[in-house]
Amino acid sequence: MISPSVYIARHMQVMLATLGDMIRSPMSNLMTIAVMGIALALPTGLHVILKNVQQVTAQWDGAAQISLFMKPSVTDKQADQLANILQKRQDVKSVTRITRSEALEEFRKNSGFGEALEALEDNPFPAVIVVFPTEQSDNLLTVQTMLASFKQRPEVELAQLDMQWLKRLYAIMDFGRRGIWVLAAMLSLSVLLVVGNTIRLAIQNRRDEIEIIKLIGGTDAFIRRPFLYTGFWYGLSGGILSWLLVTLSIWLLSGPVSQLATLYDSNYSLSSLDLLGSIILLGLSIFLGLAGSWIAVSRHLDAIEPE
Amino acid sequence: MIEFHNVSKRYPGSGDALSRVSFKLAGGEMAFLTGHSGAGKSTLLKLIAVLIRPTNGQVLINNENIGHISRRRIPYVRRNVGIIFQDHKLLFDRTVFDNVALPLVIAGVSHREIGRRVRASLDKVGLLNKEKSLPITLSGGQQQRVGIARAVVNKPPILLADEPTGNLDPELSREIMELFAQFQQVGVSVLIASHDLDLISQMGHKVLTLDEGRMVAGGMHNAPQGEPR
Incomplete structure (x- = not known):
């Protein structure tokens, strides 16, 4: 119409x-x-x-990592040995080492408290081993058992899972x-x-x-x-x-x-x-x-x- | 054009407003509808405009029984019926032109055609010079003419008027009635409800008289019930 x-x-x-x-x-x-x-x-x-x-x-994502802080008495060499042992585990993909002096250097550079460190006689930083689990074991349960076993190690002062917050x-x-x-x-x-x-x-x-x-x-x-x-x-x-x-x-x-x-x-x-x-x-x-x-x-x- | 066969209308909770009314208004015929207030004049007009539905009987417009048409069809029936109201029912926030143009806008007429037909219609009622005025600035008689112009602008075959002269003095009333007679002469069926008996007798057209819902003069004999023709 x-x-x-x-x-x-x-x-x-x-x-x-x-x-x-x-x-x-x-x-x-x-x-x-x-x-x-x-x-x-x-x-x-x-x-x-x-x-x-x-x-x-x-x-x-998938960046679960376990930081192992060594006891102060553990030398870099001892930490190296431990890192090699951990590297051979089936559930570990890779391991990164941070020596005591590296840790000190990094802190000096980034924190702005470098001068305060001059006052200390000893290096206060422990050696650190960062463990990255393989992809298969990158789940909360497996990583937690890994964490428990790392904690048993006599060299380890503190084992920290950096995934939980994620x-x-x-x-x-x-x-x-x-x-x-x-x-x-x-x-x-x-x-x-x-x-x-x-x-x-x-x-x-x-x-x-x-x-x-x-x-x-x-x-x-x-x-x-x-x-x-x-x-x-x-x-x-x-x-x-x-x-x-x-x-x-x-x-x-x-x-x-x-x-x-x-x-x-x-x-x-x-x-x-x-x-x-x-x-x-x-x-x-x-x-x-x-x-x-x-x-x-x-x-x-x-x-x-x-x- | 308009045919009523045994039409009754009962409102819930009251008696029959119309009772077995039968009449016929041919194309180009003009008739007055009279009776006391409450005799059923408004009810009869409302039935033709499909504002209400009959309780019984048949209302035929152009041979179509409009008593039972679907809701969707109602607007198209109303476009064939130009209605003039006692209270004019104009839109007071729009100009005279826009008021008269409304039926054409509704029907989807093109812009240029609207201008031409609105002016022709306003010319017919003698208000061509008022097209840009607002209705509020016009007198009662002029407002009534605007209402008439709007009712006829779409050239409907039927015109209904409900007490169109109710508020006008005798001279103006007569002018308005003459105007209706002119439309009748060009083939429009005109039905005017009015109680102005003097004027009606002067005009000399068919008179339908209602009394308490019954058509006592001007109607047809009732056909046997259930048999419209």
Whole structure:
């Protein structure tokens, strides 16, 4: 009945008209958009931060290592012998030795307390053997039995597993990821409700108009259209705002982070939301805007019938 | 054009608002619907606009039984029925032009065509110079004319008017009625609910009289029940 070109022109017109309506009453619309933007920026920002942490820690993956600190009485030569014995074990991939003087040198260079060391007569550092387990034995249980057996050695003062904190970090990150999902789900729901409520109020404000349009033969689709486009605009602008908020926050954090990275001899820099992430954020936001208005429209439009 | 066969309407919790009403209004025919308030005039008009459904009987518009059409079909039936309301039902935040254009926008008429037809319609009711005004700045009679322009802009085959002269002085009322007569002369079926008996008798058209839900004058004899024709 209606030609496609007219149909598309109508859609474009409604699309622009709803945008015009929103621009004409900026305050109330900005409030809604701000609520959406902040609600979406929170989980997105946390997601970006978690992804950055993951990137950093990925380099440490499978990096279980056992540090064996020798008793002070153990000489470098004795430590060498022990290292050779350990090297021959089936479950050991490689062994690194740090002699007492190497340890002293490293400390002098990096700690800034070099001059304090001059005051000491003896080298206070023990020799250290770092044991890397083979890949097959790189699991918590095996590594822990290895640790126990190393502890039995008379030369060993202290045996320390440097993996546990990593495992814990992974567990915490898993927890964080789950937490972000829960947070994202809850905040998405609240965005849905905010849009739904805003559209509900818009419907109530235009009750007379809807009634008249129904009286003179407006279809449900015709009446629904401007509200759905309003929801679309809310979604789009809320999504853009949250993108800006996340990008701005990452930018603000990137300075301190690269400073921190420099202190760790790394040139790591914080990465922001990538293209795919941005598209998903905008898409989700538009979807929430449309869904919220759809719910409001289908719930409240039927209730308005001309008398 | 409009046919009622044994139409009854009962609202829940009260008696029959309409009781076995039968009448026929041909294409290009004009009729007045009279009766005391509460006689069922509004109910009858609402049935034609599918604002309510009959409890019994058949309401035919253009030979289509609209008593049981689906919800989705209702808007398309209403586009064939131009309705003029006593309280005008205009949108007060839009210009006269936009008010009159609304039925065309709904029907998906192209932009240029809308301008042409809205102006033709406003010209017909003598308000061409008011197209950019807001309805609030117009007098009651002018607002009623805007309502008429909106009802006829889509060239519907049927015009319904519910007490269109209710708030107007006799001279303006007469002008409005003459306007309806002009539409009738170009082939539109016009049904006007009114209690202005003086004016009705002056106009000299068919008169349908309702009394407590029964059509006491102007109707057809009831066909046997269940047999519409």
